[in-house]
Amino acid sequence: MLAKRIIPCLDVKDGRVVKGVNFQNLTDAGDPVENAKFYDDEGADELVFLDVTASHEKRKIILDVVGRTADDVFMPLTVGGGIKGLDDIRDLLNAGCDKVSINTTAVHDPFFIKKASERFGSQCIVVAVDAKRVRPDMTYEPEEPWFSDPFLREVRLVVPSNGGLVWAISTHGGRKMRFIDAVKWAKKMEDLGAGEILLTSMDRDGTRDGYDIDLTRAIAEAVTIPVVASGGVGTLEHLREGLVEGKADAALAASIFHYREYSITQAKEYLRERGVPVRL
């Protein structure tokens, strides 16, 4: 039986892990490779590096990080952040990463996902869907130029008049709202060749209040490709909720693992005791 995946995420800036760096047991706690090895030993099912490097000149550093990780850690590795062209994907795959996660570039040019999946295969193209609940007072970026394409226009947001539950896409770390319906967008990305959806609730991200379960379930039921839930995990129960009630195929978390509140093994034991299939 296919196991539900537990995926720790590391935020990497200029080649260093951004969050707290005062751990024992690691020779160099700010080194992404050391952290990757730690999670590998703990039995993580995959690993995600989120590259938050701002400057373009320093973007090559992540390739070195990926290369050094892949030399020593033999599990699936995804890199997200700053992917602008097919060359960026090729460089990352050649460095040893297995999947790339794309958000902003897909929003600017949805057909980029088609080009990328045709060139490299759907299995390595993950679309990062950063979604927020629509509120009446929200302000949006100008409508996307590609709304003129009838095939793509289907994803245009329809704000419900009766206060119904709808999510819109955001970019730039949640700062910019797009006039795009998150559920329809996820489906469209699947149609264009995405192999997986990395779904983050920008309302919950960093809150430790748990995943947005309504959002997770809405997207997991809309697409036939795997969905990774992300954003808001503060307890092990949150992982279970995302996988069971949210119907996600994998649960991603950063802080609870990074600050060693729980080990990956503890998380999996918790899930197994509650009947969730995991690899232990």
Added chain:
Amino acid sequence: MIAVIDYGMGNLRSVEKAFLKVGYDVRVTSRPEDVQKADGVVLPGVGAFRDCMKELSDLGMTDAVVKAIIEGKPYLGICLGLQVLFSESEEFGRCRGLDIFRGRVVRFELEDRALKIPQMGWNQVSLKRQCPLFRDIPDNSYFYFVHSFYVAPDDEAVVAGTTEYGVPFTSAVWKDNIYAVQFHPEKSQALGLRLLKNFGDIVAQVKK
């Protein structure tokens, strides 16, 4: 020397590094001569069946691979490297494979909407018989899978392991010197490395 065939479709760094980790040096190559000289052959695979067959044929690799197999050199197919051993695939219209084994490559058609395609993640391999490739690997161990197609062999006797994903499917085959798995040992942590070491050991033994 073990030749890892590079047909330009994907990243072979992980396969190379994984063999290195377990003490076996491999040569990543696109040259049929290297396959001819090799003691063992590894065909890893990502991408589409048709592209893989076309690239192999353009490189003059098809004959080299078949010849190596017929000569009795240990062969390890990974993912697509398993699928191309069969007669034909239904991926993007019909496409001929190497036809080493009779059978077809078919797409998951799952009734259960909760099961996603591709199958992506860790699943168990139930071993059907004692196979040297799985030496010291417990039955029902987890390996990492990423695929939408699987092989349906005509001859049940070649099946070495099966996996359950909506339907039971063949996840490992073994006949004589031919070993092939649907999952990615190079991404399957300790047990994946063990499997690659086992293949290295098989090659070393045959060489003696």
